[in-house]
Amino acid sequence: RKEVEQDPGPFNVPEGATVAFNCTYSNSASQSFFWYRQDCRKEPKLLMSVYSSGNEDGRFTAQLNRASQYISLLIRDSKLSDSATYLCVVNMIFGNEKLTFGTGTRLTIIP
Amino acid sequence: SQTIHQWPATLVQPVGSPLSLECTVEGTSNPNLYWYRQAAGRGLQLLFYSVGIGQISSEVPQNLSASRPQDRQFILSSKKLLLSDSGFYLCAWSVSPKTQGYNSPLHFGNGTRLTVT
Numbered sequence: 001r002k003e004v005e006q007d008p009g010p011f012n013v014p015e016g017a018t019v020a021f022n023c024t025y026s027n028s029a030s031q032s033f034f035w036y037r038q039d040c041r042k043e044p045k046l047l048m049s050v051y052s053s054g055n056e057d058g059r060f061t062a063q064l065n066r067a068s069q070y071i072s073l074l075i076r077d078s079k080l081s082d083s084a085t086y087l088c089v090v091n092m093i094f095g096n097e098k099l100t101f102g103t104g105t106r107l108t109i110i111p
Numbered sequence: 112s113q114t115i116h117q118w119p120a121t122l123v124q125p126v127g128s129p130l131s132l133e134c135t136v137e138g139t140s141n142p143n144l145y146w147y148r149q150a151a152g153r154g155l156q157l158l159f160y161s162v163g164i165g166q167i168s169s170e171v172p173q174n175l176s177a178s179r180p181q182d183r184q185f186i187l188s189s190k191k192l193l194l195s196d197s198g199f200y201l202c203a204w205s206v207s208p209k210t211q212g213y214n215s216p217l218h219f220g221n222g223t224r225l226t227v228t
Binding site for chain 2: 031032034041042044045046049089091098102103104
């Protein structure tokens with residue numbers, strides 16, 4: 001099993017729709033979780049951290065399910081500018097300096 | 112506020128030539144520093160990370176090396192480039208877990224797109 005696994009997509013979603021993706025992780029002891037977005041040929045940028053109780057930032061909602069070892073990202077009222085690759089990031093060992101990236105889920109919002 | 116600078120933005124080098132990519136961070140002290148590589152259409156691969164001056168951990172065997180001569184400077188080098196070294200190289204920093212008690216997110220530089228010909 002991969003350490004961090006994402007559905008690569010692509011997800012092609014009409015503008016205004018709601019879309020959600022999951023990311024599974026293998027180490028039940030993982031403590032820190034993040035979502036990044038990466039535009040084509042650009043560096044990844046932090047979208048949001050994922051907290052145990054779930055958190056929301058505008059149209060974006062992140063959830064953590066420790067029992068099933070996955071995190072999710074929900075995007076409501078999707079915009080054309082949401083088109084990007086979304087990367088899931090997990091620290092596999094608490095206190096370890098390394099964060100492990102998923103390979104990303106590609107999202108295209110269709111006008 | 113903290114900023115990270117990485118240069119050059121693009122680089123075309125022949126096989127067998129040396130490489131030096133530099134990254135500096137401003138506005139923070141004792142950051143963790145990282146070098147990642149992203150091959151075309153692939154995920155990010157961690158190459159090196161550093162928790163302090165002179166402290167380098169290598170994640171994958173390769174013909175690359177890293178150095179941290181100063182607290183906020185991280186350098187990626189190679190003596191002889193291979194075709195397989197082509198890719199998008201990203202430097203990143205984070206607050207040390209020792210400082211903050213949990214993993215803080217990574218903040219990336221703009222990246223260097225390296226083409227080895």
